[in-house]
Amino acid sequence: MRLTLRVWRQPDADAPGAMVTYGIDGISEDMSFLEMLDTLNEELILKGDEPVAFDHDCREGICGACGVVINGDAHGPERTTTCQLHMRHFNDGDTIDVEPWRAGAFPVVKDLVVDRSAFDRIIGAGGYITAPTGAAPEAHATPVPKPDADFAFEHAECIGCGACVAACPNGSAMLFTSAKINHLNVLPQGAPERETRVLDMVATMDEEGFGGCTLAGECATACPKGIPLPSIAAMNKEWLRATRKVSRS
Amino acid sequence: MTRTLWGSTIGKKTIMAVSGLIMLGYLVVHMLGNLKIFFGPPEFNGYAHWLRTMGEPFLHYEWALWIVRVVLVVAVVLHAVCAYQLSRRDLAARPSKYVHKRARAGYATRTMRWGGIILALFIVWHVLDLTTGTVHSGGFQAGHPYQNVVDTFSTWYGNVIYLVAMLALGLHVQHGFWSAAQTLGAGNATRERVLKGTANLLALALTAGFIAVPVAVMTGVVS
Known part of the structure; x- marks a missing residue:
């Protein structure tokens, strides 16, 4: 060729x-x-x-x-x-x-290389679970319903490549952030930090200068791992829930 | 909680979604009320008068109408301020454009900002034309909305402004309703078709319902 x-x-x-x-x-x-x-x-x-x-x-x-x-x-x-x-x-x-x-x-x-460390800072704001490390725990100790496990795995597929941001007309990181939040928030291991995770990660996403979501849908079309557009709605739901809950306590 | 809502992009989108849905609810009622023009002047003018006596005797004359107006003004202002701030942020988040250009997102999505500006300008003209009568063509008569409507749609520019605005409204509602559902967290894979279908239905019904009036005046069905 x-x-x-x-x-x-x-x-x-x-x-x-x-x-x-x-x-x-x-x-x-x-x-x-x-x-x-x-x-x-x-x-x-x-x-x-x-x-x-x-x-x-x-x-x-x-x-x-x-x-x-x-x-x-x-x-x-x-x-x-x-x-x-x-x-x-x-x-x-x-x-x-x-x-x-x-x-x-x-x-x-340089040339085609961009600095994607803004993603690392979003992860650093809450894209993890706080658990004692050491030997792997017994797999059946914490039961996870099959639909929840599937939902978590679908979002865990995100490889943080940044295609969603590159494709979005607003340079928004909503699909990436939603994948990370949905992955952990649906699992029992992620439950103790469910509210702080979504509030802190969304706040960091905003601080890093990413744009807002206008539901253009370009991110989900570009995603090589097939993170679907409704993931953003699921994150919005988590964020609204956490906002209500934190303001009550 | 207010600070969190106002300080976050998702919070501002939530404010836009709620204020948008309030305006959408009003538009459905407004459109249905407009269709009373097909039943003749007494019924249309009588309906317009009832809007002022609504809620009596609990409420004073025109109080219900003013409550609706205040709610709508608050909704419009919040919607526009959030849209402006989010748009500024979105444009800044993509400072350099791609050399290889291609259309991103659907037509309705791409025209949300300009469509919103068109609708805001239309609302100003619409109120000055048919509520205050400031820019009305011919003699504006308070309490005779039937004749006022016929006067407006007997001018070419009245028809053009109205038709353009209603097409913009249809596009705005089509993307806006579905977006509001996503922002409020109501969207998921199984509800996708229902939400998109409802958005399309609302957009079509509103545009067709509103446009029916100027078309009727132009064709002489209403005169």
């Missing part, structure tokens, strides 16, 4: 960036999108140019590191991560635009 790539190049956080056009040849349709970028970088290094910086780690769709916007879609045209997107979904001769996640809370570090 012969392709024309238009890639966002930005030397560092403070420098202005621009789209730079590269021609690339000999791309196999079995390559992943990241392998195609590796091929481009090998050519750039041989020519003595600066390679394109992009985040990647596991390359098997479970770590959430490899987020880029491809032709306006977070992670590209397929509902998966960039590392699991294969070049067979493109045609010979295509022009492909590659851009970093765009959000005020995700500043560009």
Whole structure:
């Protein structure tokens, strides 16, 4: 395959960036999108140019590191991560635009790499349970109803890649935050911190400068793990419940 | 609790949802009342008079009407202030745009902000036209709403303003009702179809019901 790539190049956080056009040849349709970028970088290094910086780690769709916007879609045209997107979904001769996640809370570090530590701070505000560590407890000691376990697991699938924020016209982190809150709030292990978790995590989400939700639905369409849009309604319900409860006590 | 509501994006959305639902409830009653115009001047004017005597003798003349007006003004102001503050925040959260552009979200969703501005301007014109009569075409007669309505819809601009505003209203309600349900936590996977269906039905019924009046004046059914 012969392709024309238009890639966002930005030397560092403070420098202005621009789209730079590269021609690339000999791309196999079995390559992943990241392998195609590796091929481009090998050519750039041989020519003595600066390679394109992009985040990647596991390359098997479970770590959430490899987020880029491809032709306006977070992670590209397929509902998966960039590392699991294969070049067979493109045609010979295509022009492909590659851009970093765009959000005020995700500043560009270099080229396609953004700083997603705002997500870590949301998790730090309550995305955990307080429990003594040590040997794993007996699995049947705390019964969990099957529908609750399914609901928790559906949300535990979130890999924190940030595609929801990148796709949202408001740069909102509601889908990410809802996945983390719903995952823990439905389980008995998460019950002691049920109210403080949702109030603190939503407050941190607001402080980090993410936008509000206008129910555009772009986040759920972009999510490689299929976190559904009603998760946001479930979080809103938890937040309203916690607000009522905390104001009473 | 008030501080939490006002200080959070979800809290402000909650205020928008509740004030929006109050306005929506009023609009359904308003639209149904408007349809009385098809039963002739005595019934329509009589209905308008009853709105002023509603609640008597417990309430004084026009008190019920003023209570409704105060509630509506509070709802409109809260809705608009929250929308403005949240919009400012949303735009700031996406400071640099994508080079590769594509339409994000549906038409009704994308037009919420401009639609809201159109509706706010419409409300000002509508009150000045048919409540106070300040910008009314021809002689405004208090207590004769039938004739006033016919006068307004006998002008081309009266019809244009009204039709545009009612189309904006339909789009606003279609996305707004469903969004309010999500914000108040009523949405889940099984209720999705019912909520979307109700939103579509409300939007269609309101737009069609309101538009029926100017169309009737234009076609001579009401004169």
